[in-house]
Amino acid sequence: MSDLPAIEGGKPTRLTPLRFKPWITDEDINLVIDVLRSGQLSAIGGKWNTLLEQELTKYLGTKYAATVSNGTAALHVALKAIGIGPGDEVITTPFTFAASATTILHSNAIPTFADIDRETLNIDPASIERAITDRTKAIVVVHLAGYPAEMDEIMKIARERGLYVIEDTAQALGAIYRGKMVGSIGHVGTLSFYPTKTITTGEGGAVVTSDDEIASKARLIRSHGETGKYYYELLGYNYRMTEFQAALGYSQLRRIEEIIKRKENFAKVLMEELQDIENDIIQFPHPRPYIRHAWHLFQVLLSLERLRANRDRIVEALRAEGIEATTVAYPIPLHKEPVIINMMGHGKGCPWTCPFYGRKVTYNPLPNAEWAAERVVTILIGPLYTAEDAVDTARAIKRVLNYYRK
Numbered sequence: 001m002s003d004l005p006a007i008e009g010g011k012p013t014r015l016t017p018l019r020f021k022p023w024i025t026d027e028d029i030n031l032v033i034d035v036l037r038s039g040q041l042s043a044i045g046g047k048w049n050t051l052l053e054q055e056l057t058k059y060l061g062t063k064y065a066a067t068v069s070n071g072t073a074a075l076h077v078a079l080k081a082i083g084i085g086p087g088d089e090v091i092t093t094p095f096t097f098a099a100s101a102t103t104i105l106h107s108n109a110i111p112t113f114a115d116i117d118r119e120t121l122n123i124d125p126a127s128i129e130r131a132i133t134d135r136t137k138a139i140v141v142v143h144l145a146g147y148p149a150e151m152d153e154i155m156k157i158a159r160e161r162g163l164y165v166i167e168d169t170a171q172a173l174g175a176i177y178r179g180k181m182v183g184s185i186g187h188v189g190t191l192s193f194y195p196t197k198t199i200t201t202g203e204g205g206a207v208v209t210s211d212d213e214i215a216s217k218a219r220l221i222r223s224h225g226e227t228g229k230y231y232y233e234l235l236g237y238n239y240r241m242t243e244f245q246a247a248l249g250y251s252q253l254r255r256i257e258e259i260i261k262r263k264e265n266f267a268k269v270l271m272e273e274l275q276d277i278e279n280d281i282i283q284f285p286h287p288r289p290y291i292r293h294a295w296h297l298f299q300v301l302l303s304l305e306r307l308r309a310n311r312d313r314i315v316e317a318l319r320a321e322g323i324e325a326t327t328v329a330y331p332i333p334l335h336k337e338p339v340i341i342n343m344m345g346h347g348k349g350c351p352w353t354c355p356f357y358g359r360k361v362t363y364n365p366l367p368n369a370e371w372a373a374e375r376v377v378t379i380l381i382g383p384l385y386t387a388e389d390a391v392d393t394a395r396a397i398k399r400v401l402n403y404y405r406k
């Protein structure tokens with residue numbers, strides 16, 4: 001094969017593109033059909049929601065789980081359940097999906113940001129310390145790409161400063177930090193079951209906790225704050241999950257370890273195959289010995305100074321090679337997104353202009369997040385990929401990067 005990349009006129013590495021697809025078995029399908037036939041499509045405390053919740057608590061080792069309609073709703077519920085509201089600041093990472101911060105705005109509170117660690121791309125505990133003010137009430141920790149954040153250090157800070165910790169585990173269900181399931185370490189954890197996530201229900205999510213009060217509040221907030229028939233004690237939402245979604249989640253959760261093993265195999269082969277260009281034109285986060293990575297995403301960081309093409313050209317070139325699972329997570333760190341810097345929120349500037357806040361927040365540069373956003377290339381890892389897919393992905397990456405090498 002010629003070494004000319006497909007984007008420059010060469011033949012693509014893959015004739016059948018590598019695309020992400022969730023792993024849906026006949027068993028999954030049959031169970032969903034059975035639920036549809038039963039006519040019980042949605043119910044608080046329905047059979048399948050209850051079963052999925054029970055299995056999640058067993059898997060994660062938490063006392064409670066409450067299913068919700070998606071991972072964004074899970075974050076909103078978690079923030080409200082720990083009492084976040086007007087006048088509060090919540091620290092999160094700027095290098096994440098928007099929902100980690102926009103749900104803080106949905107809760108009428110102010111998102112503030114700590115910088116990330118360049119090696120793991122997760123929130124840096126030392127930067128959290130610097131971001132804490134007398135208004136800070138909580139930290140939303142994201143286990144980015146499936147890589148657990150440094151929870152021991154974060155929990156120590158939280159204990160010393162009296163803060164709540166929400167673990168946004170949308171990307172990391174199944175990841176382990178020093179023997180503990182990620183999502184079960186902070187005061188409350190949130191999950192997403194979007195199709196690209198470890199297990200899927202199409203749209204879906206859950207709030208997990210071992211705290212009695214947070215659990216009972218979360219259950220109420222999930223469903224209109226209703227404590228009796230048409231009796232509403234709290235401001236709640238309709239964030240319920242349907243029964244057929246819960247049945248799909250239950251069926252998927254039964255083979256979660258197999259899903260993670262498959263993704264791990266893909267990542268291992270990919271890392272081996274990329275060894276000869278690692279620390280030369282790329283670097284990537286390696287799992288530390290005390291963690292299990294859930295391998296949602298494979299994050300590649302380009303050595304831009306050694307390349308004569310920018311990141312977006314490299315992404316286009318990889319897609320042209322047939323590696324269509326290539327994306328960028330994330331091109332703009334959240335402290336630079338219009339929704340944050342324009343400070344409009346709910347209109348007329350709330351919550352930033354809220355009199356309960358009565359301050360002015362400035363979103364300062366965060367050099368590590370900006371560095372990562374400029375050079376990251378993401379391969380979305382699917383449970384159906386094979387070792388050959390990993391070899392092809394590495395070949396495509398090497399072909400493109402060697403061609404654009406200075």
Ligand SMILES: Cc1ncc(COP(=O)(O)O)c(C=O)c1O
Nearest residue numbers: 070071072097099100170192194
């Ligand atoms: C880190 C993170 N948090 C929250 C979410 C929101 O989850 P959902 O898409 O299920 O609302 C996502 C989804 O991509 C995510 O990646």
